[in-house]
Amino acid sequence: MRLIHEVIEDLRGRHDTEVTPLGAVLEELLGGERGSLPELADRFTQAGLGHIMASWIGNGPNLTIGPKDLRRVLGEARVQDMATLAGMPPGDFLVHLARLLPAAIHHMTPEGEMEVPGEFGRSPSARGTSNVA
Numbered sequence: 749m750r751l752i753h754e755v756i757e758d759l760r761g762r763h764d765t766e767v768t769p770l771g772a773v774l775e776e777l778l779g780g781e782r783g784s785l786p787e788l789a790d791r792f793t794q795a796g797l798g799h800i801m802a803s804w805i806g807n808g809p810n811l812t813i814g815p816k817d818l819r820r821v822l823g824e825a826r827v828q829d830m831a832t833l834a835g836m837p838p839g840d841f842l843v844h845l846a847r848l849l850p851a852a853i854h855h856m857t858p859e860g861e862m863e864v865p866g867e868f869g870r871s872p873s874a875r876g877t878s879n880v881a
Contacts (some may be wrong), residue, residue, distance in 0.1 A: 770834050770841075770844055770845060770848055772833055772834070773830045773833050773834045773841075773845070774848065774849075774852050776830070776833065777830065778852065778853070778856065782826070782829070782830070785853065785856060785857075785862055786862060788801070788821075788853075789801050789805075789862060791821050791822070792821055795817070795820050795821045797813070797817060797820075797821060799811070800812075800813050800817075801853070803850075804849075804850045804853040804854045804857070805853060805854070805857045805860060805861070805862055806860050807860045810850040810851070810854055811850070812846070812850065813846050813849070813850070814846060815839065815842035815843050815845075815846050818842050818845060818846050818849070819838075819842055827841070827842065830845075
């Protein structure tokens, strides 16, 4: 699994002006104090949208997610918190995050696998990496 810092650098190379203000949010959501990739995958599964997250982790085409579904996955308090961190109104934040999140997660999981916290160094088959569905 690639580090989120590397992924953000890759996304900046795509000339998307929204990556810079969202970089800190992506770091916090996918590997910081506000969350982790496995925790986010669990939230998608609980919201009945695990298949969307699985498409981002897998090697096939990335399914899209709309701002409304992303708000449901993250929860209102987390959306407000992250929008503030990004310096954007919540609605704008969700539009931009919905566009960037699939690529960020796809780039973090180039082998189509997600490491489970505390299980680094174990083989992918031993980790049971495909729990998102």
